[in-house]
Amino acid sequence: MNKSKLITMKEAVEKYTYDGMYFGHGGSLPVGSDCVSFFREMVKAGIKDIDCASGCNTQGTNLLAAVGGIKRIELGFSGLEVYGFANGLKRAVETGKTILEDYSNGAMPIRMMAGALNWPFVPTFMNTGCDQQWASADDPENYPNTKKIPEITDPFTGKTCGAFTPIKPDVAAIHVTMADIYGNAIMLGTEWNRFELSRCSKKVILVADKIVDTGVMRQYPNLVRIPYIVTDAVVYAPYGVWPACSTGLYDSDEEHMFYMNKMLKTEEGTNEYLEKFGQYGDVWDYVNMIGQERIDKITNTDTAFLMDPYRQWIKTDAEIKELLERR
Amino acid sequence: MDYTRQEMMAIATGREFKDGELAIFGVGLSMLAGFFAQKNHAPNLMAFTEGGVYGSTPVGGLPWGIEDNRISANAVSFTNGIDALGFLVASGRVDNAVIGAAEVDKYGNVNTTGIWAEGTDPWKVGKYTLPRVRLNGSGGANEIATGAKKYLLMVTHERKRFNEKVSYISSPGYLDGGNARDKYGFPGGGPSAMITTLGILRPDPVTKEFILTGYYPFSSIEEVKENTGWDLKVAPDAQVIPEPTEKELENLRAVDVTGSLRKKK
Numbered sequence: 001m002n003k004s005k006l007i008t009m010k011e012a013v014e015k016y017t018y019d020g021m022y023f024g025h026g027g028s029l030p031v032g033s034d035c036v037s038f039f040r041e042m043v044k045a046g047i048k049d050i051d052c053a054s055g056c057n058t059q060g061t062n063l064l065a066a067v068g069g070i071k072r073i074e075l076g077f078s079g080l081e082v083y084g085f086a087n088g089l090k091r092a093v094e095t096g097k098t099i100l101e102d103y104s105n106g107a108m109p110i111r112m113m114a115g116a117l118n119w120p121f122v123p124t125f126m127n128t129g130c131d132q133q134w135a136s137a138d139d140p141e142n143y144p145n146t147k148k149i150p151e152i153t154d155p156f157t158g159k160t161c162g163a164f165t166p167i168k169p170d171v172a173a174i175h176v177t178m179a180d181i182y183g184n185a186i187m188l189g190t191e192w193n194r195f196e197l198s199r200c201s202k203k204v205i206l207v208a209d210k211i212v213d214t215g216v217m218r219q220y221p222n223l224v225r226i227p228y229i230v231t232d233a234v235v236y237a238p239y240g241v242w243p244a245c246s247t248g249l250y251d252s253d254e255e256h257m258f259y260m261n262k263m264l265k266t267e268e269g270t271n272e273y274l275e276k277f278g279q280y281g282d283v284w285d286y287v288n289m290i291g292q293e294r295i296d297k298i299t300n301t302d303t304a305f306l307m308d309p310y311r312q313w314i315k316t317d318a319e320i321k322e323l324l325e326r327r
Numbered sequence: 328m329d330y331t332r333q334e335m336m337a338i339a340t341g342r343e344f345k346d347g348e349l350a351i352f353g354v355g356l357s358m359l360a361g362f363f364a365q366k367n368h369a370p371n372l373m374a375f376t377e378g379g380v381y382g383s384t385p386v387g388g389l390p391w392g393i394e395d396n397r398i399s400a401n402a403v404s405f406t407n408g409i410d411a412l413g414f415l416v417a418s419g420r421v422d423n424a425v426i427g428a429a430e431v432d433k434y435g436n437v438n439t440t441g442i443w444a445e446g447t448d449p450w451k452v453g454k455y456t457l458p459r460v461r462l463n464g465s466g467g468a469n470e471i472a473t474g475a476k477k478y479l480l481m482v483t484h485e486r487k488r489f490n491e492k493v494s495y496i497s498s499p500g501y502l503d504g505g506n507a508r509d510k511y512g513f514p515g516g517g518p519s520a521m522i523t524t525l526g527i528l529r530p531d532p533v534t535k536e537f538i539l540t541g542y543y544p545f546s547s548i549e550e551v552k553e554n555t556g557w558d559l560k561v562a563p564d565a566q567v568i569p570e571p572t573e574k575e576l577e578n579l580r581a582v583d584v585t586g587s588l589r590k591k592k
Binding site for chain 1: 354355376377378379380386387389390391392393394395396397399400405406407408409412413416417436440449450453454455456457458459460461462463464465466467468469470472473474495496497498499502508510511512513514
């Protein structure tokens with residue numbers, strides 16, 4: 001565990017992502033945790049033809065779909081909850097640019113669990129007896145579909161149930177509240193799919209709001225649901241979920257959630273959005289782009305007290321710069 | 328008394344929850360209905376979100392999502408999707424729940440996935456064509472529909488949303504009616520009511536077709552029928568549902584601090 005895995009966002013995207021990869025992202029929650037700034041970096045790098053294993057759509061997939069970067073996506077929910085439909089993804093699906101294969105929110109982590117276990121399939125009642133089983137965007141002519149969630153016989157009772165395929169992404173980028181440089185991570189708020197995703201993916205990149213000393217992991221080892229063994233890289237990404245929220249650190253930026261989604265509705269709007277919010281350099285540039293006024297507003301969160309036990313272990317920006325230079 | 332149709336729907340939905348039940352609320356208005364019940368008459372209602380946020384109540388207004396900080400600020404446990412949607416919901420443990428719908432049919436099947444051009448529904452053409460309008464997909468509603476002991480559908484009552492057969496079943500109700508669910512072995516029992524902006528529909532115990540059992544002081548049997556796309560049957564004992572009491576409205580508005588339910592008439 002003595003090797004630092006801390007790299008920059010740009011390095012992580014250059015080293016681990018590629019056109020056509022099968023990509024998982026976590027928590028993949030529309031309003032909460034996801035590696036949104038990792039998606040911004042992939043857009044900057046022009047990564048395309050991505051096959052996405054998502055839990056839900058987020059502003060990350062919304063943006064990447066808006067620029068035509070997602071060839072195919074599997075998910076449980078394609079909207080932005082109370083913020084409305086996800087216009088970028090919606091446009092990509094309606095124009096046939098993105099193939100969207102529907103599952104439910106419960107199905108996706110179960111399929112990731114099956115991937116983590118290396119099971120050939122996992123039995124299910126979820127998503128059976130409905131069009132999630134009968135209609136397949138991958139195999140549209142076959143209706144009612146017999147391949148997406150095939151009917152199988154329970155060998156013990158002889159009754160019928162469905163079978164899900166496992167998910168094993170090539171690469172996963174996972175937002176975490178805090179990580180140390182070795183790849184141990186603590187998440188605040190719902191984990192959603194992040195535990196399973198960290199175990200079923202071939203490569204795992206942690207996208208952390210805070211870099212912390214390993215002392216916090218030794219103090220609260222029960223909270224370290226992603227240990228260094230499964231981690232390939234750690235990226236420091238303050239406000240990396242913005243404009244969505246990171247429990248304990250910042251609330252969703254209501255104005256920007258609506259604004260970004262409105263811009264992604266058209267190609268022109270998307271280009272304009274990227275001129276304003278897709279041209280920054282490193283992570284410190286990114287923070288400047290968000291701006292102090294917005295940061296003051298979103299960090300005034302009712303969940304801030306959740307960070308109290310961890311504050312003494314948080315690394316400063318100067319310490320993080322030094323850790324990056326020392327490599 | 329001055330209240331909106333949305334508020335009446337939320338209160339009628341909340342009245343369906345009993346104290347002590349294990350419940351899951353979806354995002355948006357259904358969450359308000361659930362927390363209204365907890366505040367009003369079911370203080371021991373045990374609620375959680377599909378992300379595994381336990382023991383919390385909304386802070387600062389309607390949460391933007393099931394994982395928003397507004398619902399995470401006073402939780403006692405954070406777990407994950409497999410736990411909440413799998414172990415508690417899909418398994419058959421949850422007593423009651425609320426889900427929303429873009430479209431429902433007479434057997435309580437729910438479409439939240441897409442709107443297809445006339446005549447191009449997958450089941451009509453025998454293949455999956457692209458929807459004209461892509462909606463949000465099933466989210467966690469499919470786990471509720473297949474796993475919850477019973478659940479409520481909360482739907483704005485408009486003719487375009489109430490059809491003989493939905494274009495796409497995102498979350499199964501009683502499928503083709505009768506005991507059609509049995510084939511799939513679902514642990515859950517199916518929808519117990521549709522609570523709408525015009526009244527309440529409940530399934531016939533045998534055919535499972537939804538029939539009108541109640542309407543509001545401001546609606547009528549005729550208005551409900553006009554806004555339903557199938558030949559709606561009316562229960563012989565269909566009656567007016569009591570309007571919100573002052574206490575109910577006060578408790579609902581204490582939960583709906585940002586006035587989400589008062590925006591629409």
